[in-house]
Amino acid sequence: MSFVRTLLSPRGAVFLLLVILLAAVIVLNPDFAEPGQIMRYIQRVAPVAIVAIGQFFVIVAGEFDLSQGSLITAQVIVAGNLVGADDSRTIPVLCLMVILGLFVGLANGLLTTLLRVPSFIVTLGMMLALLGLVLWWTGGAATGNPADSFRQVGRGGVRDIPLIDFLPWSVLILAAWLALAVWLTKRPLGKLLMSIGDNARATRYSGARDWWVTTRAFMISSLSATVSAVLLVGYAGVHPSVGRGYEFVAITAVVLGGVVLGGGRGWIVGAVAGAFVLEALFLVLNIAGVPSSLRDAVQGVIIIAAVAYSGLVFRSRSRGTSPTPSPDPGKDPDAPVGADTSASPALDAEGTAEVRGHKNRGD
Numbered sequence: 001m002s003f004v005r006t007l008l009s010p011r012g013a014v015f016l017l018l019v020i021l022l023a024a025v026i027v028l029n030p031d032f033a034e035p036g037q038i039m040r041y042i043q044r045v046a047p048v049a050i051v052a053i054g055q056f057f058v059i060v061a062g063e064f065d066l067s068q069g070s071l072i073t074a075q076v077i078v079a080g081n082l083v084g085a086d087d088s089r090t091i092p093v094l095c096l097m098v099i100l101g102l103f104v105g106l107a108n109g110l111l112t113t114l115l116r117v118p119s120f121i122v123t124l125g126m127m128l129a130l131l132g133l134v135l136w137w138t139g140g141a142a143t144g145n146p147a148d149s150f151r152q153v154g155r156g157g158v159r160d161i162p163l164i165d166f167l168p169w170s171v172l173i174l175a176a177w178l179a180l181a182v183w184l185t186k187r188p189l190g191k192l193l194m195s196i197g198d199n200a201r202a203t204r205y206s207g208a209r210d211w212w213v214t215t216r217a218f219m220i221s222s223l224s225a226t227v228s229a230v231l232l233v234g235y236a237g238v239h240p241s242v243g244r245g246y247e248f249v250a251i252t253a254v255v256l257g258g259v260v261l262g263g264g265r266g267w268i269v270g271a272v273a274g275a276f277v278l279e280a281l282f283l284v285l286n287i288a289g290v291p292s293s294l295r296d297a298v299q300g301v302i303i304i305a306a307v308a309y310s311g312l313v314f315r316s317r318s319r320g321t322s323p324t325p326s327p328d329p330g331k332d333p334d335a336p337v338g339a340d341t342s343a344s345p346a347l348d349a350e351g352t353a354e355v356r357g358h359k360n361r362g363d
Contacts, residue, residue: 011258013309014273021280028287035164039171041279046170047228048249049275052257053181054224055250056271057190057217062197062263063112063119065218068225068250070130071104072243075229077134080144080238087149097226104130105222109215119218127247134240142239154234170231177227181268184220193217197263245296253278255306278302 026033032041051068058065075097082093108126112119137143157168184190192213195203204210229243236242257274259266281302282295 011267011270014257014270014277017256018273018277018280021277021284024284025280025287028284036166039164039166039168041283042174042276043168043170045276045279046168046174047231048246048253048279049174049272050177050224050228050231051246051250052253052271052275053177053268054221055247055254056181056257056259056266056268057184057193057220058119059251059254059259059261060197060263060266061193061214061217062200063214063217064123064251065108065221066120066123066247067104067108067126067130068221069243069246069248070127070134071101071222071225072229072232072246073134073240074130074243075100075226076233076236076238076242077138077144077240079146079150079229079233081137082144083146083150084144085147087147090147090150093150094230097230098223101222101226102219105219106215108222109218110211112218113211113214123247138240140240142237144238146233146238150230151234154231154236156234170234173227173231177224178268178272185268189213189216194264194266197260198265248296249278250275252303252306255303258306261307 022032031037051072055065055068078097078100079093082096083089104126108119108122111117111122153169153173155168157166157171159166161167192203192208192210195206195208196210196214200210225243225246228246232242253274254266254271255261255274256277257267257270257272259271281298282292285294285298286292
């Protein structure tokens with residue numbers, strides 16, 4: 001019974017939906033069940049999933065990053081024009097792309113946290129600024145053609161592997177990026193981001209530097225967009241429209257994965273699963289002959305449905321929770337068990353030691 005309940009929860013429903021959609025794809029196209037086709041499917045999902053990983057860290061902190069798509073476009077144009085046919089420029093340009101990605105994330109984070117400008121406005125402005133620079137540089141036409149050594153990151157891989165025959169680099173990069181992201185969510189940074197999304201004021205009072213924690217989330221998001229751009233150069237080509245709409249695809253994937261808009265709750269593996277669901281859904285629509293121009297409409301419906309379903313489940317569970325009895329008038333509430341060590345590991349790591357020090361001194 002608990003398994004069924006977990007499967008129907010916002011966190012588990014994405015995996016159930018993925019199984020249903022993959023089964024539908026196999027019924028419509030039996031060749032999809034071959035290991036090689038499955039590997040190609042994961043390769044196509046990899047750039048979206050990596051962007052969704054970055055968006056996850058921003059959304060759980062209660063913010064948005066709308067600049068991811070334009071940053072992908074800018075990075076692709078940078079790679080296409082600066083690498084050229086010279087293989088020796090590959091590593092320097094990769095380093096330059098990483099620096100550019102970190103700078104964009106740093107700017108987004110500092111403007112949001114220090115100037116108290118809503119992240120929606122900051123990243124929307126960054127999106128337009130990057131897009132304008134790209135159009136100014138390229139004139140709106142495809143320019144640049146990076147060397148094959150650079151393209152191999154996105155289109156190459158390990159060949160002659162039994163059963164699957166070909167293992168793309170992008171699949172390995174996705175696995176490594178996801179493992180790193182899961183590790184980060186277990187660290188104080190990941191727990192503090194959850195705390196900020198759940199209750200920013202309480203996290204600030206605990207002594208945590210919330211502005212720097214949130215800024216690092218934006219830097220991770222921009223770095224994820226940069227990694228995605230490197231992969232897209234391999235098989236999507238160099239064009240000013242290559243990153244168009246990626247920010248909304250990433251947000252859709254994250255919401256579909258059960259992550260709460262507004263922050264505080266979510267599982268990064270669910271966000272990645274949301275990217276796989278989205279690609280499987282588009283595959284089904286493509287096989288069924290639905291025009292690709294309807295993708296935006298489908299994404300909009302998915303976001304509304306996922307948020308509505310998550311809210312419905314949350315309210316249902318809230319009604320089932322017994323209210324906590326109020327303490328007697330004139331008496332201090334009883335301290336919960338373990339209060340001396342903090343209820344939140346994140347708060348414990350970032351500043352409750354100081355609070356405990358005041359308590360022990362009787363302040």
